[in-house]
Amino acid sequence: MNLPAGFPLLSLIIFVPLVGAVVVALLPRASSARVGQVAFAFAALDFLLSLLVVAGFNPMSPALQFVEQSEWIRQFGVQYFLGLDGISLWLIPLTSLLSMLAILFSWGSISTRIKEYYALMLLLSTAMLGVFSAMDLFLFFVFWEASLIPMYFLIGMWGGRNRIYATIKFVLYTMAGSALMLVAFIAIFLLFAQSNGRLSFSVQDLLTLQVPPQTQVLLFLAFAVAFAIKVPLFPFHTWLPDAHVQAPTAGSVILAGVLLKMGTYGFMRFAIPLFPQAAHQIGPIIAGLAIVGILYGAWVAYAQRDIKSLVAYSSVSHLGFVMLGLFALNPQGWSGGLVVMLSHGFSTGALFLLVGMIYDRRHTRLIADFDGLWKVMPVFAAFFMFVMFASIGLPGLSGFIGEFLVLLGAARAVWVWAVLGTFGVVLAAVYMLPMYGRVFFGPVTKPENLALKGHDLNRREVAVLVPLVILILVMGLAPNLFLRPAQPAIEQTLSRVNAVTTAMR
Secondary structure (H helix, E strand, O other), X not given: OOOOOOOOHHHHHHHHHHHHHHHHHHOOOOOHHHHHHHHHHHHHHHHHHHHHHHHHOOOOOOOOEEEEEEEEEHHHOEEEEEEEOXXXXXXHHHXXXXXXXXXXXXXOOOOOOHHHHHHHHHHHHHHHHXXXXXXXXXXXXXXXXXXXXXHHHHHHHHOOOOHHHHHHHHHHHHHHHHHHHHHHHHHHHHHHHHHHOOOOOEHHHHOOOOOOHHHHHHHHHHXXXXXXXXXXXXXXXXXXXXXXXXXXXXXXXXXXXXXXXXXXXXXXHHHHHHOHHHHHHHHHHHHHHHHHHHHHHHHHHHHOOEHHHHHHHHHHHHHHHHHHHHOOOOHHHHHHHHHHHHHHHHHHHHHHHHHHHHHHHHOOOEHHHOOOHHHHOHHHHHHHHHHHHHHOOOOOOHHHHHHHHHHHHHHXXXXXXXXXXXXXXXXXXXXXXXXXXXXXXXXXXXXXXXXXXXOOOOHHHHHHHHHHHXXXXXHHHOXXXXXXXXXXXXXXXXXXXXHHHHHHO
């Protein structure tokens, strides 16, 4: 699909939700349905625009596409610089899709401060889309920090009983990482100015900078801590379960499906390419932490008695696979990491939606409070089973191909990494299958569960889940649709990382 030269498609995608937030905020106090419908209309429009990016993307080119570049703050070399390559391509429709589905789900679960809620959801969408599109470090940092504000209010105003504690913990962790990243941004900016005699925050310019090895290590660590907190990588993960459990359902969907990917994307876009020698030097340590996260997250998930908490800890394990793939520093590992990022967005987003749907009916998430749900809610049970199988990596579904490629890449780097990582795949079945058996099988012994008969998923809830189910199946059966556009950018990035490192040895 050919768009007119200079057509600002990425700007439209980023700022349509912002316009929607303003429109929602200006609506008169009305029914929740009307406000939700307006928010959904803007989110749906944004998703359709994101499909134009996929349709118009050239999968054979590693170069940035849909580029928009103009001066913003001339005296400091700051540019309004947007662009996509194969690494960031699928993160745009993933973000817009999950935002749209989260808003649609919220029609049935949000009943207070409705205008504020939908406006914040749309603002959050703008910030996340900006993070994945920005090719100027200053612009990236603006969007990165902007994503913190809506999530702060979404958890703090619509969250659970301990929402204030979870919100403060989330903000403190994220801001600590952001402070380190800002220091690194300023340092690399000054190094570029000293080396080239001009000012620039452009990622393409900064990639040409030769940073001394010791300085690389310091700057890489500053970036790595900020991104590791967002992932979250063990041992920086402790904010995540609290935030997930206390967030409203839609907030958990966005947090797991998109916000965590900002950390892994940061490693792929900035930390590893800008500081390749440091990435090779410190990479084994991070890979080791990733393996600990895979096993620890799975083991702690097994011990949970709250379904939402179980799904939250599973994210620590799944994102550990992404980090293991990235620091294998080979195309198989990066391809697998990217697929796990997308698959995790689909499957874990769907799991949080399903947990929210049963919570709206029973007002509890404790595994012990459920039994025999297959008999009273068979449609719900079938959806849950399908998504659960995707989450544990059943062949033919999206989770399998990503984990397989990660383990293949890990084996090519250090075979022990692959052996240890494989235990994480096994443990995923260990914590998921027993939970499913207790909740869905056996006789219905509790009157509250028997009362669910006739209250299976409604059409709106099915409509929320079906797109994710389709994507899980398509990615599992035809992964090359997602892998092929990313290969040129992945190979170009890794060839530079490995070439620079070889030259500096």
